[in-house]
Amino acid sequence: DTEVTQTPKHLVMGMTNKKSLKCEQHMGHRAMYWYKQKAKKPPELMFVYSYEKLSINESVPSRFSPECPNSSLLNLHLHALQPEDSALYLCASSQVYTGGGTNEKLFFGSGTQLSVL
């Protein structure tokens, strides 16, 4: 199984809603990532979890709250989002995270397309 599964595939939410994005992998990877991708742009890193601990937070607003309940699962809790937060949210995993210098092959999910109204 070399898949990273993300749910839901599409999400429409209002600015006062609370919703969660989910990501799951069963490859035994100990590093998991959230990326945000706007149309026609490269993915931008949001968070990195390494061994279920938050290693990197790229100055993401607190309306995005990540959670890593175990080594296979990664959630992104959303609250009071703005229309400019509409984007494709990608989850990825790798065997480990060392901050570079090793072959950190990322496996990506197909993303959640989020629209904030």
Next chain:
Amino acid sequence: GEDVEQSLFLSVREGDSSVINCTYTDSSSTYLYWYKQEPGAGLQLLTYIFSNMDMKQDQRLTVLLNKKDKHLSLRIADTQTGDSAIYFCAESETGGRRALTFGSGTRLQVQP
């Protein structure tokens, strides 16, 4: 800081070779990667090269690295319509504390 640049668009005819180029600024880059993204999908790792290599071939894909000029290219031989996608190069840094840095992506359009 690190910077990775790519041309935005490339159009080729089916059966021709495609060459997608990438330049990067970080001289401490250790691994360089090529990812493919089809519409509405996540990114798929195609191939990668370690910085002490200058070429890597994998079936229809050939990666060339000119470390002196900080230039990376991906050649796709016998390009097919299924190769139409956005191609991102990415690099990781030796001993750094950041995840991959992606280029802006090159949209490859393959004409039948």
